[in-house]
Amino acid sequence: MNWAVTTYDSAFGYVSAHGAPLIDLLDPQPGERVIDLGCGTGAFSAEIAERGAEVLGIDGSKEMIAQATAQHPGLSFAVGDAHDFTTSESFDAVASNAALHWMTRDPAAVIRQVHAALRPGGRFVGELGGAGNCAELIAAMQTAWRVFGMGEPELPWYFPSPAEYTARLEEGGFTVRLLEYAERPTRMNEGPNGAADWVRTYAANALADVPPELIEPLLGRINDLAAPALRRESGWVADYVRLRFAAVRKADTA
């Protein structure tokens, strides 16, 4: 399931969009200034720095930034919310890996702040969960919640369709150069207990509203419901659907 173009004109020629690591779509150049938005513990920031770019990792979590700083003492990190961060200088690129779908309050505001941080011609390159991401996992959660008489679980993610995110980027002053929308079944590494461990890790806020005595039976039911679609002989697989894009900030018009 792919949408839009298959190659992308990076600074040094064409790279295949399909399956290319995000770092190759970003293609950071020595001396460029790059923000890693939602940097977590800084693994992607370190990849950017290895290409010779100057990187600033920004994350909303103090704990993540503390860990990033401890793990990568030579790099710069700052606590900031993607919806309202500001910078005192212009950047050549903003990159974001697996973080934009957690920024749910106002996706247009995130794009606005990225635009403000970039020089005209600067790149915004990212990967996030797309529409339909984790559909089986979410359906299992919703059914289990209903079975236990609790209505709908509160889901903490924004999984836009390709058309929706393209429109947002264009409205936000970007030209979209590449947008890829693909299924990416991914081995679950969250723990031995399949969908239950995945929910504990990524939907902790939804579980916070569940009476403690219901948590184990609820998670057990989620495993039963999700197993036919997601449990293979080799182990559990999450039904990820990814959206990756590369966009360029348009020149300012007078």
Ligand SMILES: C[S@@+](CC[C@H](N)C(=O)[O-])C[C@H]1O[C@@H](n2cnc3c(N)ncnc32)[C@H](O)[C@@H]1O
């Ligand atoms: C799944 S992690 C990805 C971390 C990193 N980019 C990586 O590739 O390993 C998502 C990160 O987004 C951060 N995040 C979520 N909402 C945010 C927001 N509104 N502003 C800044 N960071 C945010 C979280 O704190 C978390 O570190």
